[in-house]
Amino acid sequence: MVLTIAQTCKLLQIGRTTVYRMFERGEIEKVEIGRSVRVKLPPKLAEAYKEQIQALI
Structure with missing residues (x-):
């Protein structure tokens, strides 16, 4: 999963x-x-925040 810096900030607060x-x-x-610059989340984080990531995209 690849996110922007802004999306990562919002996701991880x-x-x-x-x-x-x-x-x-x-x-x-x-x-x-x-x-x-994009952020590639490790699989553990991507799985933990799966629902929130879908809401961002």
Whole structure:
């Protein structure tokens, strides 16, 4: 599952800076598409937030 930074912030109820810190710590994976940055959620998180993700999309 690949989400935008904004969608990830809303889903996990965290700030933008926290998302970038999670990238640095390796907790979530960053996917760069051109100049855009997307978040690839680990399967555990994607499963845990499955219903909320569907509501975001």
